[in-house]
Amino acid sequence: MKGMEKHNEDGLTLGRHAFVVNGNLLTSVHEDYHMYQIEDMGWGHFYYRILGEYLKFGFNESYGKEGTLEYSASMEEKKIRDIIIKMILHAY
Ligand SMILES: [Zn+2]
Numbered sequence: 001m002k003g004m005e006k007h008n009e010d011g012l013t014l015g016r017h018a019f020v021v022n023g024n025l026l027t028s029v030h031e032d033y034h035m036y037q038i039e040d041m042g043w044g045h046f047y048y049r050i051l052g053e054y055l056k057f058g059f060n061e062s063y064g065k066e067g068t069l070e071y072s073a074s075m076e077e078k079k080i081r082d083i084i085i086k087m088i089l090h091a092y
Contacts, residue, residue: 029080033073 038046046069053068063070 025084026077026081030073030077033076034069037069037072 053062
């Protein structure tokens with residue numbers, strides 16, 4: 001969720017080239033996925049569940065806990081990040 005996110009620096013080093021893929025695009029992917037979750041389950045259920053997950057697992061820990069809403073959003077983010085990394089690698 002925006003404002004509370006922890007940000008990881010996702011990068012890849014290949015020989016003398018270092019690629020860093022982070023920032024606005026991946027944050028947007030993550031947040032857009034939350035919008036999809038809200039549309040899918042309704043905002044009341046979404047916030048009830050995500051706040052419950054923060055309380056149960058801890059805020060940062062919920063990102064790595066399979067089955068949570070943050071985990072799903074993070075996996076979507078990772079999927080797009082991996083596609084971008086592949087595109088960069090193919091360009092070289
Ligand atoms: Zn989030």
